[in-house]
Amino acid sequence: MGEPLNVGIVGLGTISKQYFDTFATLDSVRITAVADLDAELTGRVAEGLGAAACTVPELVTRDDVDLVLNLTIPVAHRDVALAAIAGGKGVYGEKPLALDTAQAREVLTAADNAGVVVGCAPDTVLGTGTQTARKAIDDGLIGRPIAASATMLVPGHERWHPNPDFYYQPGGGPLLDMGPYYLSALITLLGPVAAVTGAASRTRSTRTIGSGPRTGQSIPVATDTHITAILTHESGALSTVMMSFDVVATRTANIEIHGELGSLVVPDPNRFAGDVQLQTLESKEWEVLPVSAGYLNAGRGIGIADLAATPDGEVPRAGGALAFHVLDVMEAVLASSVSGAARTIGSTVARPSAVPLQTMW
Template structure:
């Protein structure tokens, strides 16, 4: 066991608040600096945090006491900041996606390998008790051999609540690239890597009307698919059906279901760390709630950084760059299939991440450096 991993955060927008709250109680990491293009936001992030300083991006990247950079910038800047951190000899953990394209993400992984630093990538929701309890049930054989899975996210569109939703309706946006990382990361964690996909996409409206904020009532153009369906073939032979939509209202089905020869599982929202896992057994009478049996208890965004800090040297973090790249490759391949009307092989792969045994990470936990 050793000292906590010293980290710095770049990007102090809305999502940073959840990360900072986790870092306040995670003993495996030690927050030393924050930076943002808006100095007032960086300064605000230091309030009430002893030993944490506000810095410019350049100052944080060059700081000798920062060992890992937590990259919470906008998606289009993910690879740029990651490459600067790696060039400075620092490991990096980024919000999803790893980069805006697989080509740009590949440069990050290649640079990290040459520099002998570690890359982590959100979402880390898969490390919580929801997905991990379901994974433990699969590994114990509660549903027999897995056969199929479904992953469904149906909402009417972010323009109803977001004051500036333009990005979600342009290439690089859409429901799959926005929310798909949570669902696809969960499917790979549960069932292993994907080898090929078939996808299709549609767009129900050419414009959207902003429903809140100073631009309320303004029409914005839609230039990307807003309903995406894909069939993912896992290396194990399991078939997962993915439905990601900004075009409908809601669904009553579980966010993720996994079906096996002798049982089925219904999982909670993969955008959460917890929630009930339901089990229906062959010849059983109704659904049963499984007791929590795996995952980090009381987890929140940023637990993937602590998990990285506790990862043995040379091992891939559970929320690692290799998994983040594979998830991005799967999603790009679904969109490629939809555009080309053909099955598309997924050329990357990732090992199914190691399971998380039921445990808590908090003030009494000790951290070890990840190398």
């Protein structure tokens, strides 16, 4: 009790710096070991952090590692998670939990058998943006929720990413890339999803890289790049979701929640903070709600601190069960877009508990 959670990190790519920055502000998390396929990078990062430089097999068996933070590419998520669990470690991974629900189920089953915890990004839903909107709903400011819309509309990651190939291959696309942020927020706000109907299209067969050393290179598109879905929540609320790498621009809010008495504009779920706006039948104009819930000044990795603070026997807010349900919903949307038929969601999850207004440091 009172000791920091010792974290070993596997995968030291671009996203890792955001975790380093957050952990530097937390007393409850300590980085003790790092590993990457690039041994030179591993050594350099380890020296800068005062951590041990390891291979993955070494890291997952170290006595000074309690939890493995898995920041590898999605295709490696399952194997690294299973190695960590086999070493008796908890695991927290970047989204998605695994490439598909079959792999994700392996991870959760292994963790359950080993008695270790699984957590998964995104933890942006723990910030003041989504949580202030959650409190407004729970406080009855919009009455009974009846509908929501969620949109992520951009012209494509190849315009800024120097190596965007993965985004246009199976396992990529706008839904699997950005959907976890939006679906995690919708489930946090409105509860689990019972059924979906999806449709998808693919505008172009190739994309041209717009930045970096490969500028001008053409890459193939092997997955759909515009996804539309209707989600029927167990509560009866209906969410319309649109994820696209084909849209030039939009002025539509990221997420809107509509109830019998009012409507909410929810800030970008890829961010921790932002203004929540409310309009009711009585007010007839938008007002910005005061920040009233969530972790203040949060950054990526706050989900691990929240996990560490979760009492034994309780489910972490950014837990494996939520990540599995999100992946299940995304798989069903894509399957529905192929078959043209609605799909029932086989999994469910408890709506994560609300985060009172607080800091972690």
